[in-house]
Amino acid sequence: MSSDNKAQIAVDKFLQFTDGEVASFFEACVHCGECAEACHFYMATKDPKYTPTYKLFPMVKAYKREKAPLHSIRKMFGLLPPAVTEDELREWETLVYDSCTMCGRCTMVCPMGIDIAGTIRKMREGYAAADIVPDGLKRSVDFVEKTGSPMGVTSKALLAQVKHQEKETGIKIEVDKQGADYMAILSSMEIMGYPEIIGAYAKIFQKAGVSWTISSKAYEATNVGVQIGSGPLAKEIVTRVVDAAEELGVKYVISPECGHAYGAIRWAGPNMVGRPFKFEVVHIIELLDQLRRDGKIPAGAKDGRKMTLHDPCQIIRRGGLLKEPRRLLDESCADFVEMENAGLGNLCCGGGGGVSANPRAAELQNAAFGCKADQLNAIDGLEAVVVPCANCRTVFEEGLEEREIYNLEVLGLGELVAETLKDIEQAEG
Amino acid sequence: MTFLQFVEGPLFYVAAAIFVVGVVYRLIGILRLGGERDLARPNGSATGGAILTVLRHFVPRRTFWRGSSFHFVAGYAFHLGLFVLLLLAAPHVAFLQERVLGFGWPVLPHWAFILTAEVAFAGLIMLWVRRFVDPVQKLISTSGDYAATILTFLVMLTGCLALQESHVALRATHMVFVDIWLIYFPFSRLIHTFTFFFSRAQTGATYGRRGAKL
Ligand code: SF4
Ligand code: SF4
Numbered sequence: 001m002s003s004d005n006k007a008q009i010a011v012d013k014f015l016q017f018t019d020g021e022v023a024s025f026f027e028a029c030v031h032c033g034e035c036a037e038a039c040h041f042y043m044a045t046k047d048p049k050y051t052p053t054y055k056l057f058p059m060v061k062a063y064k065r066e067k068a069p070l071h072s073i074r075k076m077f078g079l080l081p082p083a084v085t086e087d088e089l090r091e092w093e094t095l096v097y098d099s100c101t102m103c104g105r106c107t108m109v110c111p112m113g114i115d116i117a118g119t120i121r122k123m124r125e126g127y128a129a130a131d132i133v134p135d136g137l138k139r140s141v142d143f144v145e146k147t148g149s150p151m152g153v154t155s156k157a158l159l160a161q162v163k164h165q166e167k168e169t170g171i172k173i174e175v176d177k178q179g180a181d182y183m184a185i186l187s188s189m190e191i192m193g194y195p196e197i198i199g200a201y202a203k204i205f206q207k208a209g210v211s212w213t214i215s216s217k218a219y220e221a222t223n224v225g226v227q228i229g230s231g232p233l234a235k236e237i238v239t240r241v242v243d244a245a246e247e248l249g250v251k252y253v254i255s256p257e258c259g260h261a262y263g264a265i266r267w268a269g270p271n272m273v274g275r276p277f278k279f280e281v282v283h284i285i286e287l288l289d290q291l292r293r294d295g296k297i298p299a300g301a302k303d304g305r306k307m308t309l310h311d312p313c314q315i316i317r318r319g320g321l322l323k324e325p326r327r328l329l330d331e332s333c334a335d336f337v338e339m340e341n342a343g344l345g346n347l348c349c350g351g352g353g354g355v356s357a358n359p360r361a362a363e364l365q366n367a368a369f370g371c372k373a374d375q376l377n378a379i380d381g382l383e384a385v386v387v388p389c390a391n392c393r394t395v396f397e398e399g400l401e402e403r404e405i406y407n408l409e410v411l412g413l414g415e416l417v418a419e420t421l422k423d424i425e426q427a428e429g
Numbered sequence: 430m431t432f433l434q435f436v437e438g439p440l441f442y443v444a445a446a447i448f449v450v451g452v453v454y455r456l457i458g459i460l461r462l463g464g465e466r467d468l469a470r471p472n473g474s475a476t477g478g479a480i481l482t483v484l485r486h487f488v489p490r491r492t493f494w495r496g497s498s499f500h501f502v503a504g505y506a507f508h509l510g511l512f513v514l515l516l517l518a519a520p521h522v523a524f525l526q527e528r529v530l531g532f533g534w535p536v537l538p539h540w541a542f543i544l545t546a547e548v549a550f551a552g553l554i555m556l557w558v559r560r561f562v563d564p565v566q567k568l569i570s571t572s573g574d575y576a577a578t579i580l581t582f583l584v585m586l587t588g589c590l591a592l593q594e595s596h597v598a599l600r601a602t603h604m605v606f607v608d609i610w611l612i613y614f615p616f617s618r619l620i621h622t623f624t625f626f627f628s629r630a631q632t633g634a635t636y637g638r639r640g641a642k643l
Contacts, residue, residue: 020462021631027459028628030621031574032504033565034489037496048568069458070451074616079573107643109493111500112621113486113629267639270468280470320472320640344643345492 006130007086013126014062014084022119023068026060028112029053035106035116040347041099044367052106052116055095058084059123089132096123097134098361101368102260103313103348117318120353124229136358137228144233148240150224150357151188155216161191162214165199173202176248177213182287183250183279184214185221185241185265187258189390197257200418204288207421208296212254218244221261226268227354235272238265246278255283257388257412259314259352266319283315285388288417289324292331299331300422305383305409306335308376310396311346312389325388325413332420337382339375347371349387351395369399376408388413433597436604441528444611451615456623471638478637479630486629503555510549511581514588518542546589553582577618584610 018026035052036042042050061081064071074080102117110116127133140150147154162173174180182205190197198214205212218241225234245253255262266281282290291297309329315321322343329336341347350368355361376382387393387410396410430438489497515521519536526533537545557578560570587603590596614620636643 018462019464020460020627021464021635023459023462024624024627024631027455028621028624030618031560031566031569031571032500033563033569034493034497034500036565038493042565048565051565051569054569067462069455070616077616079616104643107632108490109497111486111489111504112625113482113632113643115632115635118635267469270470271465274468276468276470316641317643318636318639318641320636320642322641341492344641345490 006132007084007089010058010089010126010130010132011062011066011084013129014059014123015067017122017125018059018063018067021115022122023063025112025114025116025119026056026063027068029060029114030112032111034109034111035114038106038109040101040103040105040350040368040371041364043371044350045364049095050099052100052110053114055092055100056116056119056123058088058092059119059126086130086132089127089130093127093132093134094360096120096127097137097358098355098364101313101348101350101352101355103352104318105313105345105348108317108345117353121226121229125231126229128229133228134354134358134360136360137224137354140224140357141228141230141233144224144237148218149188149191149220150222151192153188153191153220155219158186158191158214158219159216161195162198165195165202168196169199169202171199171202171206173198173214175214175216177211179249180211180213181250182210182212182252182254183245183248184212184254184256184284185219185261186214186256187222187261187390188220189222189258189394190256191219193394194390194412194415197412197414200412200414201284203418203421204291204297204414207423208291210291210296213248213250215241215244215248221256221258221265223261223264224354224357226260226264227357231272234264234268238269238272241265242269242273242277250279252287253277253279253281254287255281257284257312257390257414259312259319259389259391260354262319263314283319283321283324284414285315285321285324285328288414289327292328292417297417298422299417299420301420302332302334303384303416303420304334306337306379306381307333307384307386308337308339308379308382309342310339310349310372310385310387310389310392311343312387312392313346313348313352315389316346317344325386328413328417329386332416333386337379340378341375347375349389349392349395350399351391356391356395365395366399366402369395369402372396373399373403373405376405382408384409384411386411386413386416431597433601433604436601436608437524437528440608441604444608445529448611448614452620452623455615455620456627459624459627467635467638469638471640473637473640475634475638478635478642479633481637482633482643483626483629499555499559503552503559505552506548507552507556510545510552511585513537513545514542514549514585518588520592542592546585550585553578553585557582573618576613580606580610580613581619 104117143152350365517537584606591599591603
C-alpha cells in the first residue's frame, strides 16, 4: 500500500461512516473542552491531547474537507482544512486506540451531548481498513481467525473447563443441547481466568429450573472486530453466535459479564447481520434480576463484607442496566456502599474498548486506573468490589497489584449471587 | 442612497437571505446524510430519550459541576444576554417593525439595556479569554472559533456604540458588522445555534432506545 493510498483508504471510510448522526456531532462541537474533565485519560495525565474531541480531529477534517454541506463555497474562500495525511493518522493512532476506552463518560458532560465513544468506534473503521492498528489488537485478530477466540481458547479447552466445573458443582452441564431455552456465551477471559462462573451458572439455573446450554461451536462473546474497528470481522463473530443459537433453536442468548460483548451482540449485532435475531439477547445481570424478582432464586444469607460495585461502562452507561445489579447486590450483600459518581457517571476502569488487549497502552491504562483506585480508597474499610465484567476485572486485579493493595477482593456478580443462594446456605447450615 | 441606507437596505436584505438560505441548506444537508434504521430490539423510547437529552444538557450534571461551572456561568451570561439584546433592544425592535415584520413589542428600558449588555460582554470576554489561556481549549480551538467570537464581539461593541442613534456613522458601522455576521453565519461554527439540538437529540435517541438516560 503506498502512503497516499493508506490515507485515502482511511479517509474514504471516515466519510462512509459520517452519517447524519456523526455529522451532527461534528457540526455541533464548540471546542469548549468540557469533555476533557470527564475523560479518565485526561484526568490521570492532565495532557490536553487526551481531550476527547481532539481524538476525532482527523475524521472531522476529512468531513469538513469533503462532505460537509457548503464545503465547496468554503473552499472558494480558502476555508477548508488541509488533506489528512498518513503521518497525521499515525500520530493520532495512539489517541484513537490507546487513549479511548469508548466509555461514553465525556458525552455526559458535553453541552452538545456528542457521542465521542460511538464516533471513535466508527473512526477505527478507517484505521483498521488502512491497517494502522496496534500490534496487540492485530495479534488478537490473528487468534480469532485461527481459533475463533482472541486468547486462542479452543472448544477443547472450553469442554475441559466445563467438565471441571461439573465435578466442582456436581451438576451436569449439557453442551449443544437442542431446544434449550437459553444459550450462554462467555468471554475468553472468563473461560480461562474465571471458569467458576460456569459452575455459578449451573447452580443458579438448576435452582431456577432454567433449561440452558453452551454451544461448542459458538461460545466466544468477545468481539475483537468491534474493538479494532473491523465491521466485517465483527459481523463474522456475531454471525457465528447467531447461527449456533438459531440452529439449537434457543429462545435467548445470554450475554456474559463482559461490557463490550454486550454492546456488540445486543445493540450492534442485529444491525451487523442486517435483520432482527430469531432469539432475544439478555444480559446475565438482567436475567439474574428477573429470576430473582420472579422468586426463582431467593437469596439466602448475605455476604457480610463491606462491598462496592464497579459499573462497567458498556453495561450501565451505554447499556442501560443501571438498577438491575444494584437490586441483586442489595439482596446478596449486607454492607453495600456506592462509590463516588456511581451509576451513569461512573469512571471507566481504564482498560475497555480494546485498550487492555494493547500492551503498548499498559502504562496509560494503569495511570487511568489510578482514578478508579482513588475512588476505592475513599471508601473506609472496603473489603470487596464486585466487577461484573471479566475485562474490567483483570484491569482491577492488575491495577490493585501494581499499587500493592492486597486486601481487596475483586469478584464477579454471578459468583456472588450463586454463593448467596438460599439453598446453598441451608446445605451449609 | 447613503451608505447607511445601503447597509440597512439592500445589503441587509441580501445578508438576511444568505443567512436563511444558507442555514436551511446546511441543516438539511446534515439531515440528508441520514443513517440506518436500528434493528436491535429497543429497551426504551428513542423519542423520550431525545427529548430528555436535549433538555438535560442545558444544565451540567452535579458530577461535573466543578469543571463545568466556568462555562455554565460565562456561557449563559453571554447567550442569554445576547438573546435579550437581540430581541428586546429598542432599536432592534424598531428596525424589525419597520423593515421586516410590520409589528413591534415592548422593549427594554435604557438602564436594563446597559446592564444586559454588560453581562453579555462579560460572558463573551470570559469565553474568549479562556480559549487561549486554558491549555485544553488552546489546543482544540481553530481559527473558525476565534473568527466567530471576534465577529460577534464586534457586532456587540458597535451596537453599543451606535446606541446614540444620531451618530449615523456608528449606526452604519454596526450594520456593516451585522451584515457580515449574517453572511458568515451559515458557513461558520455559529451554526451550533441550531446543531446543538440535532446532536443532543441523536445521542438521546440512541441511548434512549437502550434504556440509558444520558
Ligand atoms: S465538550 Fe462537547 S462541545 Fe465541548 S469540546 Fe468536548 S465534544 Fe466539543
Ligand atoms: S469515551 Fe471515555 S475514554 Fe473515550 S474520550 Fe470519552 S471519556 Fe475518554
